[in-house]
Each structure stands twice: as C-alpha cells, then as structure tokens.
Amino acid sequence: MVIGAGHAGVQAAAGLRAGGYGGPVTMVTTEAHFPYERPPLSKEALDQEVDAASLSFSLSLRPHDFFTDHRISVLRGQAIEIDRLSQRVQITGGRRLGYDHLVLATGASPRRITLPGAALVGVHELRTMSDALALRSALDRARRVVVLGGGFIGMEVASAACKRGLHVSVLEQGDRVLGRAVSPPVSAAVAAHHRAEGVRLLLGDQADRVVGRNGRAVGVQTVAGEWLPADLVVLGVGSIAEDGLARRAGLATDDGVLVDEWLLTSDPRISAIGDCASVGDAATGTSRRLESIQNATDQGSYVAARILGDVPPYHALPSFWSNQGALKLQMVRSVPGHDRLVVRQGDAGFSVLCLQDGLLTGVESVNDSAIHMAARRLLSRITPTEIELEEVDFDVRKLARRAMTVDAALPGSP
The missing domain is CATH 3.50.50.60 (FAD/NAD(P)-binding domain)
Incomplete structure (x- = not known):
C-alpha cells in the first residue's frame, strides 16, 4: 500500500508493476483530482494562456486508464492511523486496509x-x-x-x-x-x-x-x-514534511520521516519516500530531506526495486529547477554547502561552480543548460578536484569530455 499519490507514490506503484509484482497495489490519496504533476502548479497552471478546464487532464502524471490497466487501485480518503502490529491502516469512513509493506509518500504542506x-x-x-x-x-x-x-x-x-x-x-x-x-x-x-x-x-x-x-x-x-x-x-x-501519520504510529521523525540508506523507517515493513522522507547518512550521522521531483521519482523507483529484490543502498544525485519568466534555473549538488564559488559565463547565461574542501560538489546555472548538463554528467561519474578544474580553466565541458573519453577507453566499454 502507498499513502500518497504524488510523484513519489505513483512512481513506486508503477515501479512495482513494471518489476513484475503481482499482488494488490493500492494508493490512498486525499486529492479529488487524478495524480498530477506538481511543478506546473506555480507556473503553467497560473498562465492565462493555458486553458484552465484542461489542466487536470494535461498535468496528469499518467493517462487515466494507466491505473486500471496496471491494476493499481486509487482510493480517495485520508489515512488516519497505522496499526503496525496488525499491519493495517485506518482510512476515513471507517475503512481498514491491510498491507504487506507500507510506503509513506505523504509529501509536504505549506508552512x-x-x-x-x-x-x-x-x-x-x-x-x-x-x-x-x-x-x-x-x-x-x-x-x-x-x-x-x-x-x-x-x-x-x-x-x-x-x-x-x-x-x-x-x-x-x-x-x-x-x-x-x-x-x-x-x-x-x-x-x-x-x-x-x-x-x-x-x-x-x-x-x-x-x-x-x-x-x-x-x-x-x-x-x-x-x-x-x-x-x-x-x-x-516554505513547507514542512507531512509526517504526522508517521509520528502517531511511533515511527522516528525529525523534519520528516527518518529513513536509513535503504529508505526504510524504524519499522522495516514501512518505507518513506519523497518530500516527507529525511534520509540518514550513516557516515556523518546526519539526515537530509529534499523537496524535488527528481528526488521523489528516484526514491519511488528505488523502493519498488528494493521491495522486489536485493539492491545496493540508495544513492542519487539531487537536482532542482525553476522557471521564472525568461529565467531558467537548474541546480545539481552532491552535498549541501560550499566554501568557494567560481562563476563561469556561458553563451546566454552563467553557471556557478560550488566547491567544498577542494572538490566540485554542485553547479547552479541560469540560462546555461550546456554547462549545466556537462556538470551533471561529471558529478554522476566523479567528483572533480579544484586542481582538475583549474587545468581546464574551470570549463566543466572540457572536463566532462575528458572523463567520457577515459570511460570509453576502459576495458569492457562499449
């Protein structure tokens, strides 16, 4: 059972079916609308030139018949209480539903x-x-x-x-x-x-x-x-994690539902993903909650795969974006924070390289997709050092091409 029908919840349910899971899959949602994309709510949905009557359909995460075709039940109601001992969830209207594994994808709400x-x-x-x-x-x-x-x-x-x-x-x-x-x-x-x-x-x-x-x-x-x-x-x-259901069930929370490197809560039969989940780092003893569509989608896919079989600990490169009129902002970072910034001008905008302890850990771009995509390719493979960046005059495109050339020359590369 999945509580929540946003990006994370839908991806988890769809991933289970794509991976061959044959048991019942139920999504519980308080929304009156079919599962939809959320980033456009502060963008296209407010645009006078976009037809308001068609928004619910045009922003759908999946075609409406997807859920029927894939035997995913969408139950409208609010999850009130989790009975962890009996593995049942109480839903408004007096309904009680059992689960083998429960996925909390409750998101965040305005502060x-x-x-x-x-x-x-x-x-x-x-x-x-x-x-x-x-x-x-x-x-x-x-x-x-x-x-x-x-x-x-x-x-x-x-x-x-x-x-x-x-x-x-x-x-x-x-x-x-x-x-x-x-x-x-x-x-x-x-x-x-x-x-x-x-x-x-x-x-x-x-x-x-x-x-x-x-x-x-x-x-x-x-x-x-x-x-x-x-x-x-x-x-x-701002917003806060929707972790009240988890708190009432006695699960560990701290600015979200605390999960380990497998996105499991303090109850191994319950996972938490997306905006409501605060992911722990065993090496540093810290936890981090991210609010982004990419993060929600990645975690939904990961939990589905983990339920279906053995997987390594969760790891993904967080990325974010925002459109504000003529501005297109793109951000990617492997760790928060920086102690040095290097600004690189692009063809139509600029990018800011974020360094921490001599390593490139993030890139923020304004109307500079070319440099940003090169940085994404770099950070998904390696964490370049400041010395390596200086060698190419902080041109991440050159460093990305160099990294791809090295990858191609390795034994076993296609």
Missing part, C-alpha cells in the same frame, strides 16, 4: 504562520491543484498582489502575476531571494530579473499582519512599517 488576517478572503496558499485553480481565478480579478516569501514558489507566483500585468510586491525576511536554496550570484541575478520586470522586492522585512475590510484582504502591514496595498496575498513561506 503555517501565525499571522493576523491570514484567514481573510483573498489570502491564498499553493500546494494542490485545487489551490492552483483558486489562485488562478483570484489572479484574474486582482490588481495588486503581495507575495509573502522569496523562495521558489513565491518567485514563480510573482513571475506569473507580473506576466498578467499586475502590480507585484514580494516580502522576504532574509537579505536575498532564494537565500536558502542558491548562492548569492544566482540570487542577485533572480532579483535583478524580477526588478526589471517591475516586481518590488522588500528584503529584510516581514508581514506584521494582513489588513482586511469587510472580511476581505486590502493590504499587508510590515514589521518595518511599510504599507502594501493588495487585493490578493499569497503565502509562500
């Missing part, structure tokens, strides 16, 4: 903030298809938009609103946008792009309250005393 006025009409958050459709409708009627939070969701929503010709302000309590996700050079490029598009960025400040009139939002008052008129306020202040 709740204690903010006066957050319940006013005109205040929106964005997580589900229903949220996106409601926000899209609100954008159709809005003139002034205030986005709380300068992370990926906030900046993508700001871009969509700006494209509609609306007056947009972004309020970010940090000193730069995307501050927890990318390096300063990329943050600066994103900020410059949005300012050039007419977005007002207020950094180092945060909302004190949303002000309403007759039950509807009319503006935001900031802690620093700024007054921002608004008929639409979007909450984009």
Whole structure:
C-alpha cells in the first residue's frame, strides 16, 4: 500500500508493476483530482494562456486508464492511523486496509504562520491543484498582489502575476531571494530579473499582519512599517514534511520521516519516500530531506526495486529547477554547502561552480543548460578536484569530455 499519490507514490506503484509484482497495489490519496504533476502548479497552471478546464487532464502524471490497466487501485480518503502490529491502516469512513509493506509518500504542506488576517478572503496558499485553480481565478480579478516569501514558489507566483500585468510586491525576511536554496550570484541575478520586470522586492522585512475590510484582504502591514496595498496575498513561506501519520504510529521523525540508506523507517515493513522522507547518512550521522521531483521519482523507483529484490543502498544525485519568466534555473549538488564559488559565463547565461574542501560538489546555472548538463554528467561519474578544474580553466565541458573519453577507453566499454 502507498499513502500518497504524488510523484513519489505513483512512481513506486508503477515501479512495482513494471518489476513484475503481482499482488494488490493500492494508493490512498486525499486529492479529488487524478495524480498530477506538481511543478506546473506555480507556473503553467497560473498562465492565462493555458486553458484552465484542461489542466487536470494535461498535468496528469499518467493517462487515466494507466491505473486500471496496471491494476493499481486509487482510493480517495485520508489515512488516519497505522496499526503496525496488525499491519493495517485506518482510512476515513471507517475503512481498514491491510498491507504487506507500507510506503509513506505523504509529501509536504505549506508552512503555517501565525499571522493576523491570514484567514481573510483573498489570502491564498499553493500546494494542490485545487489551490492552483483558486489562485488562478483570484489572479484574474486582482490588481495588486503581495507575495509573502522569496523562495521558489513565491518567485514563480510573482513571475506569473507580473506576466498578467499586475502590480507585484514580494516580502522576504532574509537579505536575498532564494537565500536558502542558491548562492548569492544566482540570487542577485533572480532579483535583478524580477526588478526589471517591475516586481518590488522588500528584503529584510516581514508581514506584521494582513489588513482586511469587510472580511476581505486590502493590504499587508510590515514589521518595518511599510504599507502594501493588495487585493490578493499569497503565502509562500516554505513547507514542512507531512509526517504526522508517521509520528502517531511511533515511527522516528525529525523534519520528516527518518529513513536509513535503504529508505526504510524504524519499522522495516514501512518505507518513506519523497518530500516527507529525511534520509540518514550513516557516515556523518546526519539526515537530509529534499523537496524535488527528481528526488521523489528516484526514491519511488528505488523502493519498488528494493521491495522486489536485493539492491545496493540508495544513492542519487539531487537536482532542482525553476522557471521564472525568461529565467531558467537548474541546480545539481552532491552535498549541501560550499566554501568557494567560481562563476563561469556561458553563451546566454552563467553557471556557478560550488566547491567544498577542494572538490566540485554542485553547479547552479541560469540560462546555461550546456554547462549545466556537462556538470551533471561529471558529478554522476566523479567528483572533480579544484586542481582538475583549474587545468581546464574551470570549463566543466572540457572536463566532462575528458572523463567520457577515459570511460570509453576502459576495458569492457562499449
């Protein structure tokens, strides 16, 4: 049984069938819509030029008949409790379903903030298809938009609103946008792009309250005393793992459901994958939770393979992306953090090479797909040293070609 029908859950269910699993496969979801892609919710789904009526169909993760054809049951309801002793899950409506192995793919939800006025009409958050459709409708009627939070969701929503010709302000309590996700050079490029598009960025400040009139939002008052008129306020202040079901079942949690290098929880009959899973590193004693489609898909495939047979410990190269108007951001990193940055100009944009202890550990690219793809190829094979990068003047394309040439010359290479 799989709890959750996002990218991770669907990939796990599909992987089981692709691998020849013949037993029952059930996905439990609270969503009214068939399983769908989530990244477009803050992009294409908000675009006036995209037909709203066809969104549910066009964003489907699989054709609707895929689940029937592959004997995957999609059960709508909420998982309330896991009885680990009897290996049963209680679902709303009094239903109790048994499992041989349980996969938690419950995802993440918007971070709740204690903010006066957050319940006013005109205040929106964005997580589900229903949220996106409601926000899209609100954008159709809005003139002034205030986005709380300068992370990926906030900046993508700001871009969509700006494209509609609306007056947009972004309020970010940090000193730069995307501050927890990318390096300063990329943050600066994103900020410059949005300012050039007419977005007002207020950094180092945060909302004190949303002000309403007759039950509807009319503006935001900031802690620093700024007054921002608004008929639409979007909450984009981050997300938290949906790990309440796991906690109630007595599973180990810490900013997500804790799993080992095989993505197993503290109960070996239960796995956790995707945005809700915090993966432990036995070597460092730390854990890390990632929110990305690539991560969710990789972990879904891995858990399906592990259930079907022996596999090595989980390992994948995390990657992320974001489209904001004319900006295409691509990020890949093997470990978080850096102690040196090297900026390389590309044909139409630039890339930032992130080094830690003399090793290339990540690359962030802005409109620079060629360098980014070369970096992905490199990091999937080796971790180049700073000396190796200096030899090619920090041109990762040259180093990638060199690595591929060496691979081709090895005995047994095709």
